[in-house]
Amino acid sequence: MMNRSHVEAALAAALATGGDFSELFFQDCVENNLSMTDGRIENAVTGRLCGAGIRVYKGLGSVYAYTNDTSYNGLMACARKAAQAVGEGACERQVRLGGSVAANISPVQKIPMYVPGARKAEILRAASAAAKSVSPEIRQVRVGMLDWDSSVTIANSDGLCVSDRRVYSRLLCSAVAANETENQTGAVNPGRQMGFELFETLVDPEECGRTAAKQAVTMLHADACPAGRMPVVIDGGFGGVIFHEACGHSLEATSVAFGNSEFAGKLGQQIASPVVTAIDDGTMPGEWGSLNVDDEGTPATRLVLIEKGILKNYMVDRLNGRRMGMAPTGSARRQDYTFAPTSRMRNTFIAPGEDDEAEIIATCGDGLYAKEMGGGSVNPVTGEFNFSVREGYLIRDGKIDRPVRGASLVGRGAEILPKIDRVGRKMWMAQGMCGSQSGSIPTNVGQPMIRVTDIIVGGR
Amino acid sequence: MELNLFIEKLFARAAEEGMDKCEVYYVDGSSFDVNVYKGEVVDYSVSDAAGLGFRALVDGKMGYASTQAFDEEAVELLVNAVKTNAALIESEDEQFLYDGHGEYAKLDLYDPAIDTVSAGDKIAYAREMEKRTLARDARVEQLQASEIFSESSKVRIVNTLGLDVSSSANVMGGCVGPVARDGEKASSAYRLFLAKGADFSDSEKAIEESVNEATAFLQAEPMPSGAWPVVFRRDAVRSLLSTFCGVFSADNAQKDLSLLKGREGEKIAAECVTLVDDPHMAGSVSSTPFDGEGVPTRRKELISEGVLTTLMHNLKTAKKQGVSSTGNAARASYASAVGIAPTNFYIAPGSASFEEVLAQAGEGVVVTQLQGLHAGANAISGDFSLGAKGYRIRGGKLDRAVKQFTVAGNFYQLLKDVETVGADLEFGMPGAARIGAPSLLVKGLTIAGE
Structure with missing residues (x-):
């Protein structure tokens, strides 16, 4: 001690x-x-x-x-x-x-x-x-x-x-x-x-x-995923990595304070579809991304990032808070003492919506069902993100069809968020390690099943 | 406690517990990093930190523990943890400590000229780089990074079999990250460079390339989906190599985690592909006279003109396969168990200039950047499906930048599908390993864009 x-x-x-x-x-x-x-x-x-x-x-x-x-x-x-x-x-x-x-x-x-x-x-x-x-x-x-x-x-x-x-x-x-x-x-x-x-x-x-x-x-036993633009249904849990990459990183003060984010200066504006409410919550007992206090000693908070599509809050650490004129939000984190802390995500998820999961798939037509996601990354300046699908299936005429491998999704956060047209009722989270400026830290991603009307799918 | 005294106490305490075959792996490092934004120092970081890994053979099993505290309590923790951990091991693989025999290369990896550059000089240089980058193009609005860094480290391995080797290395360099804007469109790029001694003149090339790239992507056009000839530019090839270098690890092969198991002597790549691991390369902090087990290192070709000649071995995997260690034992940090890693790892250059490689492609795409490799590339299956950026090739020449697209394939297949190897070999930043590559022209790969 x-x-x-x-x-x-x-x-x-x-x-x-x-x-x-x-x-x-x-x-x-x-x-x-x-x-x-x-x-x-x-x-x-x-x-x-x-x-x-x-x-x-x-x-x-x-x-x-x-x-x-x-x-x-x-x-x-x-x-x-x-x-x-x-x-x-x-x-x-x-x-x-x-x-x-x-x-x-x-x-x-x-x-x-x-x-x-x-x-x-x-x-x-x-x-x-x-x-x-x-x-x-x-x-x-x-x-x-x-x-x-x-x-x-x-x-x-x-x-x-x-x-x-x-x-x-x-x-x-x-x-x-x-x-x-x-x-x-x-x-x-x-x-x-x-x-x-x-x-x-x-x-x-x-x-x-x-x-x-x-x-x-x-x-x-899966075939290669076909490539092209198509609707994609992303299941809950680790599927939340889409929000983590497409939006979450771009709402961290690390990017916003310097104007290096496509969402800088957009507080109060509609940046996502009205069915999207997103939360970064450090106060969930026992969860992978929770904090008692953050790494600057600020108590953790529950922060509404987006409410019905409208941008409400950024994640702010003390130093970037000075630059932005904003109070810290209990979001300062670091891998260990060899890193200075900065604003990072905690448990970040899209809140439960009102859509029926079966209906989401049934009305999808032809597309991709991403059951389990891998990780991804983003460039907050341009908002360009990518992430991989670990377990995917084709949707044919509103029904889940054969498994496909090697799918990846790319797009820009500001383009994709308004294209989320369905949010299911049951939300759950999954654990990841998020790498950024202050090192690798435990974060939860989460969401209910969601649907994106169209996105570029990489495959062979 | 002073290091030699600590080691002495540790070995003595271990001997009391019946552990007479034990080893210390000690790393002592210091680092400096400064980042300037609009003329002001916004981030500045300095460090001195050391760590010690301890391992010992107990009934043929190897236990590991590490510490950053060097007190009596730490001696107890290490000895107890190693004993407890060794007792848990069930693997039947034979474990070794090395006695230090053989010739060690004399490498000059510490450049005293780097130490002559003061913190003030580094800050001044970071400021000047920012100015030069901004001045280069009016569309460069600001920089995400105008950074100078330096690092030095010392590694020492001592064991009770008589091994006592050490090596010091240092490095200095920087990076620039211009952000270009044109109305609502924004684009960023990033380039690193190394100083030569106290000389930062390579920053000029980094500034030029990063500004060109950031501004080029402001006018990116959509890339049509389809199968296209792909030129992976040297930096994109480096990304692939660093992601997939584990397939050349004998440990992965022996565990069925690499499809190269038992393929030594077979043709696994196009004839134009030769892959080298050279631990003795000058001017690289990834060079080392001894590996993570203290075994003398040596240069080797892993692929010679398309044929797999050897995998990378440490003492354990070599014994299992009845060969000699290739000197590729590695410890990711003082706290990690011995694994396998390359040192300076590169595809040997061919004879075609980058322009000639483009001319051979005719119509297609140049991939300059691959994104999300940690998730979209799988070293066990070899599959990759990745976000990418690059340029169109039209009429055999570099044309407009294209918007984000995806490129998918399989690394094992890609090795076979290389049609031309460029002459433009370039190395990335040195770290645990330093990867180098020339640009490669590869037969049709599937691209998804608009």
């Missing part, structure tokens, strides 16, 4: 050359990674990530310095390095910290690091065996369990000092189906901010293994 007087001294030293705000982020994190290939534990790795980062603002400029030396001398050296980069000059500053512990909205019953490895291995064995049993065409199964337990303290020159503990658990199942000449894959990767109890309650390891394996086998 950090010594309070050391932190106060470092925060003051960081301001010694005229900075107007300083912040310290201390992290001590233990990670475990257990992986099984072909039914046998292949790797077991434990790691302790430990260090501190100091950030100084001067107006709209910021400096970040980090070190793994968290002794008094290490912190002071780090603070001086940051101060030196801010400028010259001498200011006497004193910092007095309060102190609090963030209220935990994601309680943990079984701390992962205290669960015997052999018990974790049982979960992996169950998932692996279930996947293997799906078909003789399953050539390889890889499963893994990741958990990390991160204690952080965030302190700043305004006197804020808050500690938080964040525990994450995740199961990774991937299967390869093969014939003589081809491989195809399937994957299911559920995670929560929970302890090991996750695998005894919400997540059924065997079900995960089977789902991944069935997907791989389905894709092995």
Whole structure:
């Protein structure tokens, strides 16, 4: 744990050359990674990530310095390095910290690091065996369990000092189906901010293994997806990656503050179809993207991004908030202490709508049904996004037809959002790791089934 | 605690627990990064951070643990975690520590000239780059990045079998990211460059190319769907290679995760394709005299004129297949287990200039950028279906930029379908690996656009 007087001294030293705000982020994190290939534990790795980062603002400029030396001398050296980069000059500053512990909205019953490895291995064995049993065409199964337990303290020159503990658990199942000449894959990767109890309650390891394996086998027998413009029905859960890429990133202050977003300056305007309401919610207990406090110490919020098609809010961190004249929204996140935080998504989803799922497909005519999505990416400046379909089917005359592989969807956010003409009633979420300026962080994507009237589908 | 003392205590404590075969992998790095926006420093980051990975053989099984804290508590955590983790391993694969025999190449990977450039000089240069980029074309409204970075790192591997090797490297460079605007239309591009010692003159080329690209896409035309001859420009080929380099890993092959399993000696690519991994390339921080297990590294051709000559091996996969390690053991970080990765990995250049490659294509499309490779490309199946940007080829010449389209194919098939290899070999930024490629002309691939 950090010594309070050391932190106060470092925060003051960081301001010694005229900075107007300083912040310290201390992290001590233990990670475990257990992986099984072909039914046998292949790797077991434990790691302790430990260090501190100091950030100084001067107006709209910021400096970040980090070190793994968290002794008094290490912190002071780090603070001086940051101060030196801010400028010259001498200011006497004193910092007095309060102190609090963030209220935990994601309680943990079984701390992962205290669960015997052999018990974790049982979960992996169950998932692996279930996947293997799906078909003789399953050539390889890889499963893994990741958990990390991160204690952080965030302190700043305004006197804020808050500690938080964040525990994450995740199961990774991937299967390869093969014939003589081809491989195809399937994957299911559920995670929560929970302890090991996750695998005894919400997540059924065997079900995960089977789902991944069935997907791989389905894709092995699928034809290539035809290419061209067509209507697309995107199912719930990971389908929400379309909103994450087509819109979410472009609503982060990281892009908006500099005008590098197609949605900059559009607050209050209609940017999506009236059937679309989208939310970024950091307050959902136990969820993968939830926060007690963000990485600047701001309490998490539930933020309506789009209400009935109208743009309501951006996701704002403290530094970009200065540039935009907006208050932070509890959205500042970072992978670990080696990154300065910035505005990022948390649990981001399209809210449930009023359309009947069966009707959505029945009235689609000929198109593509994207049952499971892969990941994607976006260029916020142009809004051009892309993402891949992990498990897709053709829709023929309003009926789900044969499976197709290798589909990808591309488009521009501002063009696609008004083309969402149906939003189903049942919303669910899925877990991903989102990579951006402040590193790779856990985020949820989600939506009910939606339909886009036309979009470019890549295939062969 | 000082490093040598820490290692001494760690090995002593491990020995008490019966672990006499153990190894430390230590990385110590520092970094500098500055980004300028409208003349002001908006981001500035400096770091010094070290980490240590510890592994040991217990009853033939290898356990791993790592730390960034170097105190008594860390010694206990490492020893206990390695012991516990080793006991969990069920894989029957034989595990090895290396004793340090053999010749290590003498590589000069640390350039003291880089250290002579002060933080102030770097900031001044980032400001100047921004000005030059803005001045180049009136449509360049602002920059997403005008950035200078430098990094240095030291790796040391010490084990109880007598291995004690270390290597230092540093690098400096920058990137420019112009945003061009014309009315409602916006477009962006991004280019990185490396300094040569303290000399930033390669920034000029990065500025020119990125501004040309950002402005060209303001007038992009739609790309008609269909099967077209495709020229993958050198940077797009690099993206494909870095995504699919894992298919050349013997570990993946042995686990049925690569379709190249058992294909050594067979023709797997067009005759014009030669693929090289050269850990001794000058001026690259991806070069190294020893690999992640401390084994001496060497240059090798993975594909020679279309024929698969070898996969990349570490000690474990080599033993399993009865061959020698190719010196491609890699640790993604001090915290990771030993895996396999390339070093400086490139397709050898052909003789056709980029213009000649375009002329051979006749009518078609040049792919300059591939998007979403982490999701739309699958290294296990070889399939890719990706968002892309590029230019039309008309009458054998580069024509208008085209709007976002998709390109789909299969990497294994693509290797066979290469018709021409360009002479324009260019390397990307050095990192864990450094990928290089010339432009390639490939037979018809399916394009989806308008």
